[in-house]
Amino acid sequence: MSKKIFTEEQIETLAQNKYVKNVTDKAITYTDEFKKIFIAENQNGKFSREIFEECGFDVDIIGIERVRSSGKRWRAAYRNNGVCGLADTRRNNSGRPSTKELSLEEKYARLQAQNNLLKAENELLKKPRYDGKDDDAKKIKLLSKDKFIIIRDTVKKYKFKNMISYLCNLSGVSRSGYYSYFSATAMESRNKREFCDKVAKDLILKAYNFKNRKKGARQIKLTLNGEFGIVYNLKRIRRIMKKHKIICPIRKANPYRRMAKATHEHRVVPNLLNRDFKQNIPGKVLLTDITYLTYGNNKRAYLSTIKDGSTNEILAYNVATSLSLDIATDTIYKSMNNKDITLAPDAFIHSDQGAHYTSPTFQKLVKSFGLGQSMSRRGNCWDNAPQESFFGHFKDEAYIKSCTALDELKDEIDEYMDYYNNYRYQWNLKKMTPVSFRNHLQAAA
Structure with a gap:
């Protein structure tokens, strides 16, 4: 209007x-x-x-x-x-509620209908309707179609008359929606949709089990198109899979990440760095990350480092055989106990959004040393590019694969870190080593 x-x-x-x-x-x-x-x-x-x-x-x-x-x-x-x-029917069908006083029998019938409706709702809620570990609010929520079915079954079971409007109002659904849901056109449309879903389910299962290899929604879409000449929308495939509980067994979501998100303990902080790595202030921008090292007969160790973004100097590093939280916290302790390091007053440490760095223990430790904290955007390695670049050079130049024992690996890492900081000249540091460039910046300040 x-x-x-x-x-x-x-x-x-x-x-x-x-x-x-x-x-x-x-x-x-x-x-x-x-x-x-x-x-x-x-x-x-x-x-x-x-x-x-x-x-x-x-x-x-x-x-x-x-x-x-x-x-x-x-x-x-x-x-x-x-x-x-x-024709104008507003005068005859105004929809205004009746102001007539209800008799005792009518009031009793309405109370009985309300009681029976609640019984029917409780019976439906007892049935398992959700398999996921969602919160209780999602488990007991009734859809409008569920309420329509409850109202119809209640009216049929207790043979109520002229109670549709009252029960719809009581359930919070519209009377017109109730009649529309059970109309011949709507039921025919639902039956047609159900038949189409059944056909789609058979085809999706055929693609899902093609060559005895289980697949996800994207692979199912490509297989349907490439092998059977059938084009289905990706959203439709996912809806059918969810409806009939067709689950891809590979590459599931990380359950630990889900738990961390559910407990709200692990916190992501904003990206304060914004790729401004070279600020020409030693000890201000500290970059950190963890990489894996394969040595000996397919043995694996992990290396955590802290790098000065302005001078490229490795301020601290830690080698461990597991990815426990200690690998990150011990690196912080080593950098803070290094007497050769002088941090700027507004120094902060920048990392990715890994579980180590979003951990409340790690964040509390960083705050206790008076450091700020910054994180890369999710899945964006370029936000911590100098640290990633160092790991690439390190794996190319250090003799990691020839090491057969962990102690031998640690000795090689110690030797390389000394070489990198004091003897490896870098073109973008005015052809100086990281330590020489740090001394140069401090002298010019």
Whole structure:
């Protein structure tokens, strides 16, 4: 409906038209005769504005938006119910609630209906409807279609009469929605959709088990297209898989990450660095990360480092055989106990969003040393590019694979770190080593 407000002069002008039954400052009621004329002329190819003007209406007063919406409403009514749909039935079907006082029998019947409806809802809620470990609010939530079925079963079971409106209002659903859900058209549409879903399920299972290799939704889509010439929307495939509990057994979501997210203990902090690595202030930007090292006969160790973003100097490093939290916290302790390191007053440490760095223990330790904390964006290695670059050079230049024992590996790492900091000249550090460049910056400050 248009929001245009009519003035008194405009109301008087509109009221003089023979096709106007009533007019207020906000609405116009047209005669049934005018609606029939409009439909007939519109079917002959005339536009809404043209028909209104030929019947003596000033479209500038009414507003073109109101003219178009009226025409759209009348055409829809005519398509659904013919000429009878054009009749004004507001007087007879006002929808106002009855003000009649209910008798004791009627009040008792309503209370009984309410009690039986609650019983039916409780019976339905006892049934397992969700397999996931969601919160209780999601487990007991009833959809509108569930409420419609409960209302129908309650009415049938207890043989209630004239209780549909009351039970719908009690359940928080619309009466029109109830009748629409059980209409022949809606039921036919649901049956048709169910049949299509069954056909889709068979085809998806066929692709899912193709060559005896279980697949996810994307592989199923590609297999259907490539092997069977069937094009399905990816969302449809996922909906059918969820509906019929077709689960891909490989590459599932990390359960530990889910638990960390559920407990709200692990916190991600903003990216304060924004790739501004070279700030020419030694001890201000500290970059950290963890990488794996394969040595000997497929043995594995892990290396955690802290690198100065301005000088490229490795300030501290730690080698461990497991990825426990200690590998990250011990690296922090080593860097803080290094007497050769002088941190800037506004120093902060930058990392990715790994579980070590989002851990409350690690974050509390960082704060205790007066350091700020920054994190890369999720899945963006470029936000910590100098640290990633160091690991690449380290694995190319250090003799890791020739080490057969952990002690031998640690000795090689110690030797390389000394070489890297004191003897490996770098082009982008004015052809100096990291330690020499650090001394150069401190002397120029």
